[in-house]
Amino acid sequence: MKLLSYIPVLVVGVLLLYAAKDFPEWGSPDAPASKSPVSSHFIANTGVDTEVPNMVTAVLADYRGFDTMFETVVVFIAGMAVLAILKNSGRKKLVKREFEVDAEPDLIVTNTVRLLVPVIQIFAFYVLAHGHVSPGGGFQGGVLMGASFILVALSWDLETALIRFPLNWTTILGGLGIFLYAGIGLLSMFLGGEFLDYSELANIFPVSREMARYHAMLGVEIGVGLTVTAIMFSLYANLSTEGRLQRGL
Amino acid sequence: MENSIAWIFIFPLFGSVACAILGISNRKICYPIAVLSMAGSLWAGIETLRQVLSVNDHTVSYLFGGWTLDAYPRGVGIEFHADILGILITLVVLGVGLLVSLYSKLPVEEETPGKEPLFYTLFLLQVTGLAGICLTGDAFNLYVLIEVAALTGYGLIAIGSNRAAAATFNYLILGTIGASLYLLGVGYIYIKTGTLNMVGIHDIIVAEGLADSATMQVAFVLVGVGILIKMAFFPFHAWLPNAYSNAPTTTSCLLAPVVTKVMIYVMIRMVLSVFGVEFSFESTLWTDVLPWLVVVAIVCAAVMALAQREIKRMLSYLIVAEVGYMVGGVWIYNYYGLIGSIFHVISDACMTLCLFLGAGLILRKAKTTHFDGLRGLFTKMPLTMTGFFIGGFSIIGLPPTCGFFSKWYLITGGMVSQRWEYMIVLMFSTMVMVVLFFRMIERIHLAVSESGENLGHGHGDLGLTDQQTRFDEGPLSMLIPLLLASAVVLVVGIYNQEVVSLIEVFLSDFNLPRGEGIK
Amino acid sequence: MSTPEVTVIQDIRPLIAFVAPLLGVIGIVWAGEKRKNLRETFTFLVASIQATVVLSMVPLLLSGTIVEFHVWQMFTHVPLLLRVDGFGLLFACVASLLWIATTVYSIGYMRGLHEHAQTRFYAFFAISLSATIGVAFSANLLTIYFFYEMLSVSTFPLVTHMQDKEARTGGRTYLGYLLFTSLCILLPALSWCYVWLDGGNVAMDFLADTGKVGSFSETTQIILLILFTFGFAKAGIMPLHSWLPGAMVAPTPVSALLHAVAVVKVGVFCVVRVYSDIFGTEVLQQLDGEDWMIGIACATILISSLIALSQDNLKRRLAFSTIGQLGYVILGATLATQQGIGGSVLHIAMHACGKITLFFCAGAIFVATGKKYVSELRGLGRKMPVTMGAFMIGSLSVIGLPPLGGFVSKWYLALGALDRGATWVVFVLLISSLLNVFYLLPVAVTAFFRNPADDSEPEIKEAPMACVIPLSITAIGCFVLFFIAGPLVSMVGLTD
Amino acid sequence: MFEDGTIINELLIERLNYFIYVVLLLIGLHAMIAKKNLIKKLIGMSIFQTAIILFYVSIGVKEGSTIPVYLPEHDPHGSHSVPSDTNETSHFDHGPVILDSSLVKGYANPLPHVLMLTAIVVGVATLGLALALCQRIYQGYGTIEEDELLAKMESREIRSKTLSVQIPKDQKLPKKDELKKEKSRSVSKSKTLSASKPKPKGKK
Structure with a gap:
């Protein structure tokens, strides 16, 4: 059996290496992927189309905004599915596990975290909002934000973190994030464009069509950030307690 | 309506968010939201079909974000590319979604108490993903949507019992391998063509003559194998029977009819529209190899189905066999085979829906889906069993159900390509299905146990109490979807010419052999 | 059988004849077990409606008008088309008239035996008859296939009516044979014709596309011929006959229906259709392998007659007799002459009338006495004179003596054989008639002329009136058929 | 593919990335x-x-390209440029322009990065879901070793068959009052737990 499992692995390996001989030169600017009109359009026209200096953000949130919407949906799905899988399942009784420590939260740790969390959260906002001009954006900001709550849960315990961020709120915020994203898309559709055609927002906001894209991208990123924050914390809360939402690790 | 194609997924997407948020305070609200958003989505789908039929080249391109083709190069934005085939399969998905959402009220409340909001959220997103797969014109967006459909699927299955969770894990591992291979294949395509737009890829393959390129060949293999895993083609089928038979009723009703079919649609799409007929059929070995794999697949799946004594498991293996039919129909490479394959995607979705809805009702009333629990069910619930057996007759392929017509085209296809082995295997599995369904009819109809002993006392005595055979149909909210589904099986069969003519319009763009003039 | 000057009119009557029983089913199920009389009234009503509609088309046909009804388009070139021509109408008349008789009879039989699930019985009986009419009026091969399958499935609950182990075995053989042949032998043949007959643009219509098979190569034609002959396994041609005795477990009205009217006759009717209207006499006569088919038909006739001799169970004996008689019909078709094919169509009608009488009698005996075996019938003739008299008449008709219907058809079959130049076939016919005498007459003779084994048996009376009347009527029908043979012959177009 | 050594060389030296990824x-x-x-x-x-x-x-x-973020001289808003003495509006002076094709070579292709951002997120989501499944399996069967799991599942199936209980245990439908009891139990539990916490406000 063990030997048998090498066969598909080897077949795949040979196949992939066989294809590698046909690849374009590594790092060559003339490779089809780098030379294609699509890639050149992104590099040459992002500024004109959207006024966003960070091409990755522009491509992520605008050119391929539809992808990113579903990417957010995937995150949301993961949160919902984990909730669905672990909610009300199995043992209801509080089982004390051998690695569970009943000690009070450590003074040094909690105080350090007390200082650290606001900094992390502000940094998260920065990363989210500054995604237009530097690496960053909704996902990164959202993860940082979620991490700040996870840090609270780690240094005190889950109960404390859940008081600050109740589990129902994760679902609501996660939903709202998608609602925000898709809502911006829907709004621009109502204003006469295609779905997610942010430039139509210029009809109701006093900005140029390009700047409408620029600002709508920020809105979209906030939506992404909301969802990711909520779901990251929800994932941690559920996974660390097998869905029982007790004291946690 | 101009944006109808976008409304197809807007309805379920917003519906699912509404379910998640509003469901926290009021669980009852999820069911109407789900039904309404499915109905809205179906309406948008029909609207889109009308739109597709009204334009000259029968395709509607919808560019998200307003990155229109006249002002920007193709592939900059994401395109929804609705041709006749895509919109037909979308309609199937949405129709199944609507019927199952109607059906779901009681089973969801009872099997997953307290989780209704989560269930409906995942349910609606599943339909969103599947409908998106049918319409998207972007190879990478397809990956994202496949994962949307897959993740919701994992959640929907594992929401049930512990067994379901264990089965889901295998599904997850295999599903991830499949999706990742597909993603890798897309990477290979991208490295050679520099675009992700399906139409763009096809244009570049034709323009630059990439048919002989080793990278493209391997890309084809990776994409193909990825999709085959996702559609539970025989050697990769291991996840399907466990997952579907252990899933909650509503989940299996939704997943079983559409998930594998949608992946077959993706294969057809890849073969015809993305890689192109010449590339797929003439410059790869697949036409030589795959029909023989299909033979093995159908035989094995049929034999395994024969060994089952539990309705849902048996049906799951039948799905694996049916997948073999459809894959075979594509790879025997001719016009009729493809018509058969596409039509079978549609009809198989209808009949599998019918069967699983029926199985759900049987489970509810008889408390078991084991064959032994079937005795006397016809007197107890005649309407349910009628619906169930219309589905069964369709799988066997008796006229005038739609299964007959799709099987007819598949057989014709085998004949035109002179793939006798494929035809023989079709006959073989047809006979297996006859055995399977009439064995069930026997169980229902006769007072004889499998070993042959008489259970009753002769003269129609089934050996059951009056209580057990008294007329006791399932609740209307479950029965009506089943009857509607069986009506659809008949109607699609009777009006098959309308569907086939649409498929013929779609296929007329491709240069497929018809095998005319052979004596 | 196409006559030169025909006018084709569109009319809904064929569809009514097909749909009426299906609508009747709703009434039957609605009335249910609690309102027996209402339920049986429904059955009787739809049977009468069907018969009236069918008979109303006879004058039209005799005046040279063919009624058609286009139901829906099945495939690109193939519609589901109902058409009433001579063959079909004759068969439909027989089926619908005998259904009325069977209805009356089954009321007597089922009530007499206090059978269970009578509602189901009547409902599926109606569906079967609907499918039979569908086959009779089909205008092309796919339409015929459509109704053929409908009949296979709808008779399954009738065959397994007893719901016991024996019924299971019988039902399994029944469906196994019928669905295997139709799905695995017939379907490829149909598909072949669909794709390649005349370049794939042919409706396989019985009127328009006769003889187009001639464009195939010789081998293909023979393969198709074999596939079609054995694909319609309802025709009971050897070696695919064994479902028929197996299906004997059904209640007698069903056996009567299976063996005299609906199922087996549908089988041979389909075969005759293929021979005469798809291949056509010209094509068949030039086909070398065709002689083999005559041989198979003859072999079926003789072997089944020999087996019938050895059967003691009355219904089984009649079943093997049926196989032999079906052989005649196939034989007529394989002869591929005008006379032969006409004879075989006539034989469908004549044999139906004779054989249903025999089955009715067998059922009546069972209801009255509970006896199933030939050896138990001694002296019964004196106690049940009407039944046994009818049995005698039926036997004579099946044997083929004038002035009974069976004679006419055998006469035309013999003529057909001579036309073809196959004199030896006439001898086969003679020998088999002799065998018929050997296995049928002793039954009646034992009943009338042998003393009962012991007189201690309880008093035996005639079966209920509802049983006796139909069998008397069908017995009289055997005479009538002889005397109205003229119009029948012109209906199947033999007078031209 | 290995008929001449150059391909291996190429693979290991020039295309090391491709080799390592395989x-x-x-x-x-x-x-x-x-x-x-x-x-x-x-x-x-x-x-x-x-x-x-x-x-x-x-x-x-x-090769020779920078990250796909506009350099100051190409930046439509000049937000990267060093603040100069002139007032704010001067940043908008050069405004957005379409980049020359020679300049395009200077930036890396942004598309793969975007795609992989998506793929990473999908991977995280899948992993989270899979871990939840593992926990559920562990709750149900007490093991996460595949062969032990299969054995346990099989034995349970046999047991349920012999008991002629076809519905798996955890699918049994709880009655309404049972549900209520459960609810009240969980409420009381959370009460006792939250009582020990310093800040019980806001907890429902």
């Missing part, structure tokens, strides 16, 4: 197929996905 991918694939421990399978899955991400990122490489 090796990583195979390690991941092997772990997914052959490992019996469910968590190890998931680790394999992560490696597998990471390998693909590595491959995509390799596609985006362009």
